[in-house]
Amino acid sequence: MTEYRRILLDGSPVQVVREGDELVAGDGRRVKADEAAHLPPVTPSKVVAVHLNHRTRVEEFGSPLPATPTYFHKPVSALNSHRGAVVRPAGCKWLNYEGEVAIVIGRTARNIAPEEAASYIVGYTVGNDFGLHDFRDTDAGSMLRVKGSDTLCPLGPGVVTGWDFRHKRLRTYVNGKVAQDGSTDEMRWDMHYLVADIARTITLLPGDVLLSGTPAGSRPVQPGDVVEVEVEGLGRLTSHIVAGPTPIRADVGAQPTESEEVLSTALGGDWEFRGIRAPRR
Template identity: 35%
Template sequence: MKHARVACFGSIHEAVRIEGKLQLTDGRLVGEEEVVWLPPLEVGTIFALGLNYADHANEISFKAPEEPLVFLKGPNTLIGHNGETRRPVDVDMMHYECELAVIIGKKARNVKREDAYNYVSGYTIANDYAIRDYLENYYRPNLAVKNRDTLTPIGPWFVDKEDIPDPMNLKLYTYVNGDLKQEGSTKDMVFDIPFLIEYLSSFMTLNENDIILTGTPKGTVNVVEGDEVVVEIEGIGKLRNKIVSDKVFQR
């Protein structure tokens, strides 16, 4: 089933998708165009993978790491479907990154890879924009690269894991102004989902609604003010947002 969080009728609602509409928990049906989309869950810790596709590592002149390159993101970065992402006026290079987001369903500590999917509740889509101008070192991404406000659209759907039988064989696409720019498959991850859950839970506790952003394949290009970016993952949906300038935020 596809779940969402939306704002309408003056409040925030949990919803599910039924026959092309959103059914709120109080039973009301609304059109998808009638709501403000929020991140599909109240997120805990956000783990982001760098260089987790060998082809992407190669296109930016790096080798895939021998150990997962993981960094943390703040919840301030998240916005919902159809949201606006700010592109600072003084930057030259801002890349989209279509990523499968894995949602942890219960507390996990010292999980073995063969048991890893027992700790997953579902999946969503993230577009984890990177502002390359601020990068100090590809192996030590600083806060400004990945943690600016509005930098990570997520959603629109939280899809139950039972509806994604093989998360390690999903096609990923990115469209900029309607043109296909990025295409890949989760089967090409350097470190797969079970490995990542085993790895992270070996030294820290994972909690319900923590999410793991699993990296992006090759095909990242610069986006600018006015661009509409749509990232899509097979079986989960399409996540749309628009790039806007500093003046939209008036600060």
């Protein structure tokens, strides 16, 4: 397996290869991985995410899976990097993490069979599909602001080629404590199926990203929290939560809410029947 990253090196974006604890540029320059200023490891034209895929997540919400996957879109303006700051806008309270495996497309894919999909995937990275559930009522259909607000799509640290997605552990940590603990084995639809499904009607271009779903345990985080997503063989993606300096404008558009749907989604399903208390503000 080979891991490629994108970093700022002497002020310029550079693709590097990881060699142990160092990152090596094509011209031979080296930098310690822990000291590098990371960028998102790919520059996609689009990021597509599946709603539900992990069995434990489905059980948590108590509703059956649809017969086939459903999806939403995260705009590329939401992209973020390893060690990047995830911004919770002022006036919002319900920002949730969702640790996931991200599929990275390597060549143009359109109308391909699932058994062909592997040859169109260049590699995989770690993703955190953050959701701003304060807008769940307004954008439940599209999830545009819920999942597409600025900084809500951290990817990284790098893209790993030659990785087999089968039988891999996925864990999310909040301030060092395990918050999600799942496996790719609990996915209803595997990576090849997802790529082939989307490519039936949407052309996938090199660098495009598909987020493959999260296990149970997504919960709200607060400014000051550190969230890490670790996928076996892909590394650990670190984000820290910060408070936005300005509130959501009140003179235009729908405002953040705390409806039953917002709280139920943010706190993991039938929250009011399980005695779960809302987190600190």
